[in-house]
Amino acid sequence: MGVTIVDRIWVPSAAVVPQERGTDYFAPVDGADWSDGFGWHRGFFSSFRLRAGKDAWFHFPLPTPVTRAGAAMALAELSVMWEVLDGARIHWMVLQHGGMERLPLTERLAEPPSEAAPFDPPEQWRDYYPRSNRRLTTLPFETALPLRFGLQLCVGVSATETDGTVRFYGAGAGFTSSG
Helix, strand or coil: CCCCCCEEEEEEHHHCEECCCCCCCEECECCEHHHCCCCEECCCCEEEEECCCEEEEEEEEECCCCEECCEEEEEEEEEEEEEEEEEEEEEEEEEEECCCEEEECCCCCCCCCCEECCCCCCHHHHHHCCCCCCEEEEEEEEEEEECCCCEEEEEEEEEEEEEEEEEEEEEEEEEEECC
16 A cells, blocks of 8 residues: 555554444343443453344544644544354444545455454463454555545444344554645
8 A cells, every 4th residue: 555654543442332232133242141231342342132123323432633734634544353153253344534525445345455463361360361363454545535534433233134243453544644
């Protein structure tokens, strides 16, 4: 791409906001009855158990540096760390710029490109960490997006025939100067 990233941000998993709510969409996560209808924001990740036959959107609001030292900024890439279990799958990723401008980031109904993001917890804490198979998706822009408004990364998830779990570990963005 040849773009110089001059600023990066990363928001933790607790920043994710599910668009849908309630027991029609979300089942209890990891046996925690109180998470029924809501999901579970843990220190490790935010986890949602989507009911079979349902689709849900998850939104990451991203701090957006529109200018830096008086210079206009542009978005060069987006990233999200995630994991799907059981019957869940990510079916689409889009970017919202200024609320109404929706830019597709991946092909619809196709798993996003990703690479393994393994984590080996310290030995004294291993009993407390759930097993994970984290994936990191990084989506560079062919042409950097000049920024004027706030950004929101939107991730669509489906559970088709069985309930499925999605875990989010955080999301981020890389910025460049637009001038």
